[in-house]
Amino acid sequence: MTAIISQAPADRPVLTPRTVLLALGLVILAVVPVIGSDYWLNSLIVPTLVMGLAGVGLNLLTGYAGLVSLGSAAFMSIGAFSTYNLILRVPALPLPVALIVAGLIAASAGVLFGLPSLRIKGFYLSASTLGAQFFFEWLFTNFHWFSNDSMSLTISAPRLAIFGHDLNSPVGRYSLVVVTTLLLLWLAHNLIDSRIGRDWMAIRDMDTAAAVAGIPVGRRKLLAYGVSSFFCGIAGALWAFCYLGTADAHAFDLDKSFQVLFIVIIGGSASILGNFLGAAFIVLTPIALDILVQALGLDGIVDHGTVSNMLRIVFGAIIILLLIKEPDGLASLIGRLARRLSARPSRGTP
Amino acid sequence: MTLHKTLALFGALLLGSTSLSAAAHAADHDGQQLYPLLSYRTGPYAPSGIPQWAGIRDYLTYVNDVQGGVDGVKVFVQECETAYTVERAFECYERYKNGYDGAPVAILMGTSSGFDAAASEKVRADKIPLVTNAGGREDAVDGSVFPYQFPLLFDYWTEASIVVDYVAKQVGGYDKLKGLKIATLYHDSGYGRDTIEPLATLSKKYGFEDIEIPVPHPGEQQQAQWQQIKQQAADWVFFRAWGVMAPVGIKTAARVGFPADHIIGDIWTGSEEDVRPAGTAAKGYLAVSVFPSGTDFKVSQTLKKDVIDAGKGDLKDQSKFGSVYYNAGLVTAIIYIEALRTGHKQFGDRPLTAAEGQWALEHLDITPQRIEELGATGLLSPLKVTASDHEGSPAAKIVQWDGKEWHAKTDWLNGDRALFHDAIFAKAAAYAKEKSLPAREAATN
Numbered sequence: 001m002t003a004i005i006s007q008a009p010a011d012r013p014v015l016t017p018r019t020v021l022l023a024l025g026l027v028i029l030a031v032v033p034v035i036g037s038d039y040w041l042n043s044l045i046v047p048t049l050v051m052g053l054a055g056v057g058l059n060l061l062t063g064y065a066g067l068v069s070l071g072s073a074a075f076m077s078i079g080a081f082s083t084y085n086l087i088l089r090v091p092a093l094p095l096p097v098a099l100i101v102a103g104l105i106a107a108s109a110g111v112l113f114g115l116p117s118l119r120i121k122g123f124y125l126s127a128s129t130l131g132a133q134f135f136f137e138w139l140f141t142n143f144h145w146f147s148n149d150s151m152s153l154t155i156s157a158p159r160l161a162i163f164g165h166d167l168n169s170p171v172g173r174y175s176l177v178v179v180t181t182l183l184l185l186w187l188a189h190n191l192i193d194s195r196i197g198r199d200w201m202a203i204r205d206m207d208t209a210a211a212v213a214g215i216p217v218g219r220r221k222l223l224a225y226g227v228s229s230f231f232c233g234i235a236g237a238l239w240a241f242c243y244l245g246t247a248d249a250h251a252f253d254l255d256k257s258f259q260v261l262f263i264v265i266i267g268g269s270a271s272i273l274g275n276f277l278g279a280a281f282i283v284l285t286p287i288a289l290d291i292l293v294q295a296l297g298l299d300g301i302v303d304h305g306t307v308s309n310m311l312r313i314v315f316g317a318i319i320i321l322l323l324i325k326e327p328d329g330l331a332s333l334i335g336r337l338a339r340r341l342s343a344r345p346s347r348g349t350p
Numbered sequence: 351m352t353l354h355k356t357l358a359l360f361g362a363l364l365l366g367s368t369s370l371s372a373a374a375h376a377a378d379h380d381g382q383q384l385y386p387l388l389s390y391r392t393g394p395y396a397p398s399g400i401p402q403w404a405g406i407r408d409y410l411t412y413v414n415d416v417q418g419g420v421d422g423v424k425v426f427v428q429e430c431e432t433a434y435t436v437e438r439a440f441e442c443y444e445r446y447k448n449g450y451d452g453a454p455v456a457i458l459m460g461t462s463s464g465f466d467a468a469a470s471e472k473v474r475a476d477k478i479p480l481v482t483n484a485g486g487r488e489d490a491v492d493g494s495v496f497p498y499q500f501p502l503l504f505d506y507w508t509e510a511s512i513v514v515d516y517v518a519k520q521v522g523g524y525d526k527l528k529g530l531k532i533a534t535l536y537h538d539s540g541y542g543r544d545t546i547e548p549l550a551t552l553s554k555k556y557g558f559e560d561i562e563i564p565v566p567h568p569g570e571q572q573q574a575q576w577q578q579i580k581q582q583a584a585d586w587v588f589f590r591a592w593g594v595m596a597p598v599g600i601k602t603a604a605r606v607g608f609p610a611d612h613i614i615g616d617i618w619t620g621s622e623e624d625v626r627p628a629g630t631a632a633k634g635y636l637a638v639s640v641f642p643s644g645t646d647f648k649v650s651q652t653l654k655k656d657v658i659d660a661g662k663g664d665l666k667d668q669s670k671f672g673s674v675y676y677n678a679g680l681v682t683a684i685i686y687i688e689a690l691r692t693g694h695k696q697f698g699d700r701p702l703t704a705a706e707g708q709w710a711l712e713h714l715d716i717t718p719q720r721i722e723e724l725g726a727t728g729l730l731s732p733l734k735v736t737a738s739d740h741e742g743s744p745a746a747k748i749v750q751w752d753g754k755e756w757h758a759k760t761d762w763l764n765g766d767r768a769l770f771h772d773a774i775f776a777k778a779a780a781y782a783k784e785k786s787l788p789a790r791e792a793a794t795n
Contacts, residue, residue, distance in 0.1 A: 308391040
C-alpha cells in the first residue's frame with residue numbers, strides 16, 4: 001500500500017517545475033519544425049516519438065499494472081495493417097477515425113491475448129504474448145488480403161490527410177505524430193491518475209490484497225492489455241506511415257518487441273517521460289556513435305567491418321553501464337538531477 | 351558523484367556527437383562526387399554484404415588512386431551501416447541525400463531490396479535516382495512511371511524464362527517441355543513469390559507442369575518440401591532461396607535423392623556461401639548467374655596488382671576475392687563509374703547533381719567494345735538503358751559448381767523478355783493509376 005501512496009499523490013507538490021517543463025517541451029515541439037531540417041524530423045525526432053509512444057503503451061501494462069508482454073510489435077503491426085485496410089476499403093473514413101478504430105482493433109487483440117493473465121502470472125505469461133508476436137507476423141505474411149494482394153506483401157502509406165489538409169510532407173508527418181502523441185499522453189496521464197491507474201498499481205504491488213480491497217482484478221488486467229495494445233496499435237500505424245512510409249509484417253518482428261521492452265527498462269518503469277528518454281537512447285545512440293566515428297575520422301583509420309562491430313559492442317556496454325549505475329532507468333536519473341537543480345538556487349540566494 | 355559521471359557520459363554521447371558532425375567539417379570534399387554506401391557489415395546478412403562492399407570500394411580506390419578519378423573527379427565514399435534494417439537505411443539515406451561536405455549525390459546504388467522497395471516514394475519526392483542491381487520491382491523498368499528507379503541488369507521474370515530456356519535445351523527443344531514437371535521451391539517473401547506469375551505464363555505457353563512450393567522464412571527445415579518434390583516426380587527444380595535456405599535445401603535434396611545437377615539456383619542462391627556449407631551434396635548444382643565469379647577477368651587482375659597487392663584493398667579474408675559477391679560489388683562500381691562518365695560527356699567533368707545523374711543513367715550505353723576496354727568481358731553483360739526502359743538488357747549465364755568453383759555452362763542468355771512486356775507495363779500503368787501519378791513529360795534529348 002505504501003507504494004500506491006508514494007506513486008501518484010507524492011508528485012503533486014512538485015507541480016510547478018513540472019508545469020514549466022511541460023510548457024518548455026511544448027514550445028520546443030512547436031519550434032522544431034521551423035528550425036529542424038528534414039533529416040532531423042524524418043530520421044531522428046519522428047522515430048523517437050513513435051517508439052516512445054509504443055514504450056508508453058508497454059509501460060502502462062508492465063510498469064503500472066505489473067503484467068508482462070513480449071508482443072508489443074505484434075500489436076503495432078495490427079495497428080498498421082488495420083489503418084491501411086480501413087483507409088483503403090472505407091475511403092470515407094477520415095484519418096483520425098481510422099487511427100482510433102485501428103487502435104481499438106489492436107486493443108481487442110490485446111484483450112484476447114491477455115486472457116491467460118487471468119490464470120497465470122509472471123514469467124509464464126510472457127509466452128502468451130510471445131504467441132501473439134509469432135501469430136500476427138505469420139498472419140500478415142500468409143494472408144495476402146491484408147496487404148491488398150501486393151506482390152511484395154508491403155503496405156504503403158495511404159493518403160495522409162486530415163480535412164483535406166495534406167500531411168505528406170516531413171512537417172506534416174511530424175505534426176501528425178506530435179499531436180497524436182500529445183493526445184495519447186494526456187489520455188495515459190489521466191488514466192494513471194484515475195481510479196483505474198490506482199487499481200493497476202495495487203494489482204502490481206499485490207494482487208491478492210487488491211482483490212480483498214474490492215478491486216475487480218480480472219477486469220482491470222484485461223483493461224490493461226487493451227489500453228496497452230491501443231497505444232501500441234496507434235504507434236504501429238504511425239511507425240509504418242509517418243516514419244517508414246511502407247512496411248511489411250517483418251518490420252514488426254520480435255526484435256521490435258524487445259526494443260520496446262528495452263525502452264521501458266532503460267527509460268524507467270512506471271514513468272511516462274522515461275519512455276521518451278529510453279526511446280531517444282535506443283534510437284539515437286547507434287546513430288550518434290556512427291556520426292561520432294565519422295566526425296573523428298576514425299573510419300578512415302580502422303577498417304569498416306571492425307568499426308561497425310565495435311559500435312555494437314560499445315552500444316551494449318553503454319546499456320550495461322547505465323543499468324548498473326542507474327537500475328531505475330533514465331527517468332530517475334533525470335528526476336534526481338531536477339531535484340538537485342531545484343535545491344541549488346534556494347541555497348545560493350542571500 | 352555517480353549521478354554527474356553517468357550524466358556526463360550520456361550527455362556527451364548524445365548531444366556532443368550529433369552537433370559535432372555538423373560543425374566538424376567545412377566543405378573539404380568540394381569538387382568530389384559522393385557515393386553513399388548503405389552497407390551491412392553486421393547482422394544476419396553480413397556475409398553476403400562484406401565481399402560486395404570490398405568489390406565496390408576496391409574498384410573506386412582503383413579509379414581514384416590509379417586513374418586519378420572519373421575524368422578527374424574523385425569519388426568520395428561515405429559508408430553508413432544499416433545492419434540490413436530498413437530503419438537504419440532510411441537514416442543513412444536522409445543523412446546523405448543532399449550530399450556531404452560539399453560533395454553531391456548523383457546516383458544512389460541500392461544495397462537491399464527491402465530498402466529499395468520502401469524508398470520508392472522517397473526517391474520520387476527527392477528526385478534522386480536509385481539503382482537496384484538485379485532484383486528490384488520489375489514494373490519499375492517503365493521509366494515513364496518510375497523516373498527515379500533503375501532495376502538494372504536483371505529481373506526475376508527474365509530469370510524464370512532463362513531457366514525454362516535452359517531446361518528446354520537440355521531436354522532437346524521447347525516441344526519436349528510438354529508433360530515435363532518443373533517445381534519452383536521459393537523463399538516465401540515478396541522476392542520469392544515474384545516468379546509465380548511468369549512461370550504460370552510460361553507453363554501455359556509450353557505445356558510443362560508448374561509446381562509451386564513455398565518455404566517459410568528462414569528455411570531451416572525443408573524435409574517436407576523436398577519429399578513433396580520427390581512424390582510429385584518433378585524433373586527439374588528451380589530453387590529460389592536466400593541466406594541459410596540455400597545450403598539446407600541442397601543438403602536436403604541429396605538426402606531425399608534428388609540429383610543436384612537438376613536443381614537450378616536463383617541468382618541469390620548461387621554464391622560460394624550457398625554451396626560450400628552443403629559440401630559434396632552441392633557437386634553438380636546449377637545456378638543462374640548475373641555476377642560470374644572468378645579472378646581471371648582483366649579488370650580483376652588489374653585490381654589485384656594495383657589495389658590489393660598495394661595493401662589498399664578492403665577485404666580481410668582474401669579468399670573472397672573473385673567470389674560471386676565480390677564480383678557483384680565490382681559490377682556495381684563499374685556501372686556507377688560508367689554512368690558518371692556518360693554524365694560528364696554531357697555536362698562537363700565535374701561532380702554531377704541528382705538530376706544529371708538521372709539523365710546519365712537514362713543514356714547509359716555499355717557496349718561490348720566498352721566492356722572489352724574495361725577488361726570486364728565475361729564479367730558484365732552489355733547494358734543499354736533508355737528513358738522508357740530502365741532495366742537495359744537483362745542477361746545471365748547458367749553456371750555449375752564442381753565442388754571447388756563455378757564454371758559457366760552457357761554464354762549470356764537473354765530470356766524471353768518480350769513475352770512479359772505487356773504484363774509488366776500493365777502493372778506499371780496500374781500503379782500509376784492507383785497513385786494517380788501525372789504522366790511524365792517526354793524525356794529530353
